Amino acid sequence: xxxxxxxxxxxxxxxxxxxxxxxxxxxxxxxxxxxxxxxxxxxxxxxxxxxxxxxxxxxxxxxxxxxxxxxxxxxxxxxxxxxxxxxxxxxxxxxxxxxxxxxxxxxxxxxxxxxxxxxxxxxxxxxxxxxxxxxxxxxxxxxxxxxxxxxxxxxxxxxxxxxxxxxxxxxxxxxxxxxxxxxxxxxxxxxxxxxxxxxxxxxxxxxxxxxxxxxxxxxxxxxxxxxxxxxxxxxxxxxxxxxxxxxxxxxxxxxxxxxxxxxxxxxxxxxxxxxxxxxxxxxxxxxxxxxxxxxxxxxxxxxxxxxxxxxxxxxxxxxxxxxxxxxxxxxxxxxxxxxxxxxxxxxxxxxxxxxxxxxxxxxxxxxxxxxxxxxxxxxxxxxxxxxxxxxxxxxxxxxxxxxxxxxxxxxxxxxxxxxxxxxxxxxxxxxxxxxxxxxxxxxxxxxxxxxxxxxxxxxxxxxxxxxxxxxxxxxxxxxxxxxxxxxxxxxxxxxxxxxxxxxxxxxxxxxxxxxxxxxxxxxxxxxxxxxxxxxxxxxxxxxxxxxxxxxxxxxxxxxxxxxxxxxxxxxxxxxxxxxxxxxxxxxxxxxxxxxxxxxxxxxxxxxxxxxxxxxxxxxxxxxxxxxxxxxxxxxxxxxxxxxxxxxxxxxxxxxxxxxxxxxxxxxxxxxxxxxxxxxxxxxxxxxxxxxxxxxxxxxxxxxxxxxxxxxxxxxxxxxxxxx
Amino acid sequence: xxxxxxxxxxxxxxxxxxxxxxxxxxxxxxxxxxxxxxxxxxxxxxxxxxxxxxxxxxxxxxxxxxxxxxxxxxxxxxxxxxxxxxxxxxxxxxxxxxxxxxxxxxxxxxxxxxxxxxxxxxxxxxxxxxxxxxxxxxxxxxxxxxxxxxxxxxxxxxxxxxxxxxxxxxxxxxxxxxxxxxxxxxxxxxxxxxxxxxxxxxxxxxxxxxxxxxxxxxxxxxxxxxxxxxxxxxxxxxxx
Numbered sequence: 001x002x003x004x005x006x007x008x009x010x011x012x013x014x015x016x017x018x019x020x021x022x023x024x025x026x027x028x029x030x031x032x033x034x035x036x037x038x039x040x041x042x043x044x045x046x047x048x049x050x051x052x053x054x055x056x057x058x059x060x061x062x063x064x065x066x067x068x069x070x071x072x073x074x075x076x077x078x079x080x081x082x083x084x085x086x087x088x089x090x091x092x093x094x095x096x097x098x099x100x101x102x103x104x105x106x107x108x109x110x111x112x113x114x115x116x117x118x119x120x121x122x123x124x125x126x127x128x129x130x131x132x133x134x135x136x137x138x139x140x141x142x143x144x145x146x147x148x149x150x151x152x153x154x155x156x157x158x159x160x161x162x163x164x165x166x167x168x169x170x171x172x173x174x175x176x177x178x179x180x181x182x183x184x185x186x187x188x189x190x191x192x193x194x195x196x197x198x199x200x201x202x203x204x205x206x207x208x209x210x211x212x213x214x215x216x217x218x219x220x221x222x223x224x225x226x227x228x229x230x231x232x233x234x235x236x237x238x239x240x241x242x243x244x245x246x247x248x249x250x251x252x253x254x255x256x257x258x259x260x261x262x263x264x265x266x267x268x269x270x271x272x273x274x275x276x277x278x279x280x281x282x283x284x285x286x287x288x289x290x291x292x293x294x295x296x297x298x299x300x301x302x303x304x305x306x307x308x309x310x311x312x313x314x315x316x317x318x319x320x321x322x323x324x325x326x327x328x329x330x331x332x333x334x335x336x337x338x339x340x341x342x343x344x345x346x347x348x349x350x351x352x353x354x355x356x357x358x359x360x361x362x363x364x365x366x367x368x369x370x371x372x373x374x375x376x377x378x379x380x381x382x383x384x385x386x387x388x389x390x391x392x393x394x395x396x397x398x399x400x401x402x403x404x405x406x407x408x409x410x411x412x413x414x415x416x417x418x419x420x421x422x423x424x425x426x427x428x429x430x431x432x433x434x435x436x437x438x439x440x441x442x443x444x445x446x447x448x449x450x451x452x453x454x455x456x457x458x459x460x461x462x463x464x465x466x467x468x469x470x471x472x473x474x475x476x477x478x479x480x481x482x483x484x485x486x487x488x489x490x491x492x493x494x495x496x497x498x499x500x501x502x503x504x505x506x507x508x509x510x511x512x513x514x515x516x517x518x519x520x521x522x523x524x525x526x527x528x529x530x531x532x533x534x535x536x537x538x539x540x541x542x543x544x545x546x547x548x549x550x551x552x553x554x555x556x557x558x559x560x561x562x563x564x565x566x567x568x569x570x571x572x573x574x575x576x577x578x579x580x581x582x583x584x585x586x587x588x589x590x591x592x593x594x595x596x597x598x599x600x601x602x603x604x605x606x607x608x609x610x611x612x613x614x615x616x617x618x619x620x621x622x623x624x625x626x627x628x629x630x631x632x633x634x635x636x637x638x639x640x641x642x643x644x645x646x647x648x649x650x651x652x653x654x655x656x657x658x659x660x661x662x663x664x665x666x667x668x669x670x671x672x673x674x675x676x677x678x679x680x681x682x683x684x685x686x687x688x689x690x691x692x693x694x695x696x697x698x699x700x701x702x703x704x705x706x707x708x709x710x711x712x713x714x715x716x717x718x719x720x721x722x723x
Numbered sequence: 724x725x726x727x728x729x730x731x732x733x734x735x736x737x738x739x740x741x742x743x744x745x746x747x748x749x750x751x752x753x754x755x756x757x758x759x760x761x762x763x764x765x766x767x768x769x770x771x772x773x774x775x776x777x778x779x780x781x782x783x784x785x786x787x788x789x790x791x792x793x794x795x796x797x798x799x800x801x802x803x804x805x806x807x808x809x810x811x812x813x814x815x816x817x818x819x820x821x822x823x824x825x826x827x828x829x830x831x832x833x834x835x836x837x838x839x840x841x842x843x844x845x846x847x848x849x850x851x852x853x854x855x856x857x858x859x860x861x862x863x864x865x866x867x868x869x870x871x872x873x874x875x876x877x878x879x880x881x882x883x884x885x886x887x888x889x890x891x892x893x894x895x896x897x898x899x900x901x902x903x904x905x906x907x908x909x910x911x912x913x914x915x916x917x918x919x920x921x922x923x924x925x926x927x928x929x930x931x932x933x934x935x936x937x938x939x940x941x942x943x944x945x946x947x948x949x950x951x952x953x954x955x956x957x958x959x960x961x962x963x
Contacts, residue, residue, distance in 0.1 A: 301822055
């Protein structure tokens with residue numbers, strides 16, 4: 001008996017969905033238990049309690065932790081940058097540090113660590129993990145130290161760690177520094193605890209002595225870990241002030257940690273013979289989403305065209321028939337979360353332009369569209385040219401042969417196979433004079449999203465994490481021409497208006513807290529924007545109005561970025577005035593105008609998703625210089641980046657940190673929710689409130705708009721084409 | 724209609740989702756909307772809220788399926804309570820794709836699951852060494868000692884991550900099972916698979932002489948786990 005498949009029949013049968021969260025099934029039915037992720041220490045790095053270990057977190061792991069003991073509180077952000085390289089940004093406060101005549105002076109300090117995993121443990125043999133680390137190599141030097149450490153799992157769930165250290169880790173000197181044999185200069189080590197921010201290579205591996213440290217970690221149960229360690233850190237500077245209440249009595253620390261649930265660890269410790277400490281660590285991995293990522297309506301099934309299907313193309317010459325087809329196609333695509341912007345065909349080739357409203361990964365929108373076309377287009381159509389539209393810009397065109405879809409659908413390794421057969425090029429400027437176009441203008445859209453923000457190192461408000469509720473609205477009058485408004489309502493941890501910041505420069509960023517203060521709603525953006533293309537590979541933007549929370553004016557930008565090239569060039573020029581912090585349309589308080597702009601180079605290295613960006617030009621405070629940014633971008637939209645900016649502002653005028661630097665993190669909401677959404681949120685862990693090296697915060701810069709649809713980024717996500 | 728009881732953890736989950744995602748003029752997918760209805764503590768009238776798109780909750784009868792003459796399977800992730808009926812909707816060579824009313828899909832080569840869509844964690848594709856009694860029926864007495872199975876899961880780049888497992892069959896007892904009012908007699912065969920990242924066990928129920936697999940519990944990935952498939956009406960011919 002041959003079973004036929006009437007397309008509509010299946011829709012009448014069947015019933016329930018596979019239930020939402022239940023789809024997250026168990027691991028292998030009888031799988032070997034993987035080793036638990038190594039734990040973090042009170043510095044936020046992989047390690048014991050106050051000491052590091054040689055183990056590494058899984059590639060891409062991101063951890064936020066807060067620890068406290070004695071007079072010290074540390075807030076740590078750690079990222080496993082590459083499988084063998086990790087980095088940490090730390091923001092510490094030390095009570096009663098003492099400075100000058102003020103013994104009660106509290107120190108707020110930022111520091112950076114990096115650790116290199118030199119050797120990977122051989123679980124069956126003798127070879128341990130071996131790592132080389134640099135603590136506080138770019139800060140004031142409060143925690144400055146270097147170490148070489150080894151870790152070995154000696155029995156099931158029992159890890160031994162031992163190492164040698166310089167700097168703070170040599171406080172209880174165990175032996176003379178062997179490098180002193182090379183040169184006497186290695187015996188001197190000075191940390192100035194000054195403005196910080198400069199590479200402290202002059203101190204690396206220096207000092208009269210080296211120290212030894214070590215400890216054990218026993219994972220008693222999957223959730224419960226016990227630790228003990230010997231620390232050579234004497235914490236002498238912390239105890240120097242007469243106001244200090246911290247007393248270090250012992251080099252031994254003991255602790256217990258409880259893995260509350262995956263990603264959240266709580267720790268309690270007895271530290272240095274006198275103090276109780278705690279640690280709260282939250283950790284996640286871009287490659288391990290919190291929720292099922294493929295829950296929802298699957299793609300449209302595709303059957304090949306019958307061999308005897310009519311292949312006439314007369315329909316394409318009939319405008320009414322073509323428009324009817326385009327409208328039907330538009331409705332089907334809309335149900336897929338894809339907006340059809342234009343449609344044109346000569347009978348054998350179909351050109352469509354689509355706006356992907358739903359899918360986090362552009363190839364998934366391309367695949368869904370290709371399936372709809374393969375199912376619904378007349379049999380004469382052989383070629384699909386699908387152009388992606390982002391913010392009104394036609395970015396790239398992917399050309400797919402229909403017979404390739406029919407041949408490869410549902411077969412093994414189809415993602416790699418079809419990638420070899422498609423072409424990606426820059427999109428043509430327009431859809432052509434005879435194309436059907438969506439009659440949608442003016443078009444309105446809105447959003448209401450929570451917007452967390454963080455600012456650090458403002459003199460009177462050293463750290464603040466707050467949440468605003470952002471109401472956004474946009475009216476598009478034609479493709480690329482729009483008015484955008486954003487109203488921000490503070491809702492959590494709202495500061496009161498502080499005094500003006502003390503700064504040697506125009507307070508272009510140091511007065512940031514004033515713009516977030518009080519519960520009044522803030523007009524954070526009101527702009528008229530026009531985005532356009534000059535040719536296949538060149539994009540342009542002009543914006544006018546309140547460009548960002550602190551500045552308004554006019555902005556222009558141009559970007560040359562061929563879709564099949566890994567690098568691009570851009571430039572922006574802006575003339576802006578500093579806005580009043582208490583008047584949505586005022587510019588009188590600061591009476592400050594500046595011309596600012598940059599030339600930019602963008603390069604996608606293709607190595608572990610690492611992307612670089614260099615911007616050189618004039619900054620908001622009128623200073624000249626360049627910014628360097630390195631970002632690791634994951635296929636699902638996660639991005640973790642670090643940057644620094646060097647300008648002609650002196651370290652003294654800049655203030656704490658000497659120059660602008662920091663890290664930023666973007667987390668797609670898709671990673672946290674079980675349905676498709678393109679929304680992302682970003683958090684910048686940086687001294688945004690310093691004035692040197694400050695750049696305009698334009699919400700619709702061109703490169704981020706076109707980046708995800710070029711050939712390299714489509715390739716990175718191409719596995720989702722058939723999903 | 725009575726008001727569903729408040730499911731506090733799921734209500735909290737919903738609240739959290741709203742908190743972190745906000746809202747906009749864009750919608751979400753129909754499966755998620757259906758799931759929301761399952762857990763929505765504020766919806767006192769499920770029928771009204773479900774609207775036209777809501778799937779019927781009445782299980783089809785065998786007579787109705789045979790009348791429709793469409794190849795049908797019933798499938799359930801082992802973590803779910805209810806099974807879903809899926810109908811064959813497309814075919815490409817040996818690969819037949821079955822789709823549910825909410826357009827979640829399973830692709831099968833014979834009764835080997837070679838792809839899942841929309842169930843939570845997609846299995847992009849799967850292959851096996853031949854002869855594989857799941858892809859082509861073989862009398863149970865003639866089943867090979869084992870097969871090699873490879874699974875493709877989403878990863879960075881055009882090709883997914885390929886995990887390969889060596890599997891061994893072990894024949895069990897003869898027994899009877901009933902699938903939607905129809906009783907089958909056959910042999911239970913377990914299949915233990917081991918690979919570099921662990922092991923799992925499949926379970927099959929096959930007709931001794933024809934080798935037709937009527938029911939199969941198959942692993943579909945480390946996070947999605949096992950799926951239980953019952954063949955209600957086998958695919959025996961062409962589509963369309």
